[in-house]
Amino acid sequence: MSLFNWFRPRATAPVARERLQILLxxxxxxxxxxxxxxxxxxxxxxxxxxxxxxxxxxxxxxxxRGDAFSTLEIDIEVPTVNRGVPGxxxxxxxxx
Amino acid sequence: MSKxxxxxxxxxxxxxxxxxxxxxxxxxxLGKSVVVVDFxxxxxxxxxxxxxxxxxxxxxxxxxxxDAKLPQALIRDKRIDxxxxxxxxxxxxxxxxxxxxxxxxxxxxxxxxxxxxxxSPAGIEKGATLAMHHADAAVVVTNPEVSSVRxxxxxxxxxxxxxxxxxxxxxxxxxxxxxxxDPVRAARGEMLKVEDxxxxxxxxxxxxxxxxxxxxxxxxxxxxxxxSAPQSNPGRAYFEAAKRLNGxxxxxxxxxxxxxxxxxxxxxxxx
Numbered sequence: 001m002s003l004f005n006w007f008r009p010r011a012t013a014p015v016a017r018e019r020l021q022i023l024l025x026x027x028x029x030x031x032x033x034x035x036x037x038x039x040x041x042x043x044x045x046x047x048x049x050x051x052x053x054x055x056x057x058x059x060x061x062x063x064x065r066g067d068a069f070s071t072l073e074i075d076i077e078v079p080t081v082n083r084g085v086p087g088x089x090x091x092x093x094x095x096x
Numbered sequence: 097m098s099k100x101x102x103x104x105x106x107x108x109x110x111x112x113x114x115x116x117x118x119x120x121x122x123x124x125x126l127g128k129s130v131v132v133v134d135f136x137x138x139x140x141x142x143x144x145x146x147x148x149x150x151x152x153x154x155x156x157x158x159x160x161x162x163d164a165k166l167p168q169a170l171i172r173d174k175r176i177d178x179x180x181x182x183x184x185x186x187x188x189x190x191x192x193x194x195x196x197x198x199x200x201x202x203x204x205x206x207x208x209x210x211x212x213x214x215x216s217p218a219g220i221e222k223g224a225t226l227a228m229h230h231a232d233a234a235v236v237v238t239n240p241e242v243s244s245v246r247x248x249x250x251x252x253x254x255x256x257x258x259x260x261x262x263x264x265x266x267x268x269x270x271x272x273x274x275x276x277x278d279p280v281r282a283a284r285g286e287m288l289k290v291e292d293x294x295x296x297x298x299x300x301x302x303x304x305x306x307x308x309x310x311x312x313x314x315x316x317x318x319x320x321x322x323x324s325a326p327q328s329n330p331g332r333a334y335f336e337a338a339k340r341l342n343g344x345x346x347x348x349x350x351x352x353x354x355x356x357x358x359x360x361x362x363x364x365x366x367x
Binding site for chain 2: 023
């Protein structure tokens with residue numbers, strides 16, 4: 001460790017505290033057992049699968065939990081149905 | 097009037113077994129009859145920390161399955177007369193624990209001891225839920241560290257919903273025990289402060305155990321720290337916690353607040 005490091009501010013505890021407060025507020029709201037995100041993902045996929053053939057690995061679900069609101073982002077790559085061009089496709093992206 | 101206490105945390109390695117042994121030995125030295133029960137089936141360690149690993153013949157699973165009577169499985173401590181250990185099985189797994197069997201053993205232990213202290217396994221599965229199910233009170237062991245605090249929050253939720261008391265609509269008594277606390281690092285802002293952990297988890301504080309080499313020394317020799325080093329910082333902190341469990345209203349001193357000039361100047365560990 002260089003001497004410089006001795007003088008660098010290292011107060012990381014407030015960061016830990018804030019991260020925990022945000023995380024636990026969410027986890028308490030959802031309640032220990034249920035897995036809201038997994039359920040949402042399955043239900044949304046089921047709806048889309050009724051209209052498009054889906055490849056599971058081309059679906060990405062992202063969740064960003066913020067202090068005031070959270071974002072659920074679902075990115076689905078859908079092959080072009082009519083023309084059947086290999087490699088061609090459309091993307092459905094949802095944010096909400 | 098006997099009391100069943102579960103020592104739990106969710107996360108592993110935070111000091112459940114150390115705390116079970118230390119609180120059990122402290123309560124016994126305060127004149128109570130105490131049994132410490134190892135619920136960590138398959139990964140027993142309370143026997144080792146208590147220094148009784150060579151005396152285990154029968155265990156909790158043997159008693160549950162009717163292969164042994166409770167008095168045959170209980171190991172009386174050689175140093176303190178009124179302290180006993182009920183070890184876990186090392187060869188079986190958690191599936192050998194049955195809800196009815198645990199209920200029967202706990203009921204029998206209640207008749208024999210003032211305090212029945214259950215050392216919970218880590219995790220939130222069967223072993224942990226059975227260890228907490230019959231408890232009147234819980235000690236939630238937490239390190240001042242994000243993953244430990246998160247898991248403690250989850251365990252507190254389970255204590256309020258999955259225990260027999262909760263199912264009867266009663267409230268289980270919960271106590272927070274902060275272990276491995278380093279007051280110097282907390283003062284520098286490198287470690288969550290006790291107040292932070294208390295604010296986040298919002299259950300009453302039972303005690304603060306400072307990070308100390310005495311704890312490892314005690315487990316090396318198989319003696320609870322309240323027995324091998326009762327005057328050390330962690331020894332005293334566990335004794336005070338035991339007195340609070342007994343109903344004494346002792347204020348909790350936060351370590352590091354009365355540091356001497358030398359430790360302030362050099363920022364040395366006080367524990």
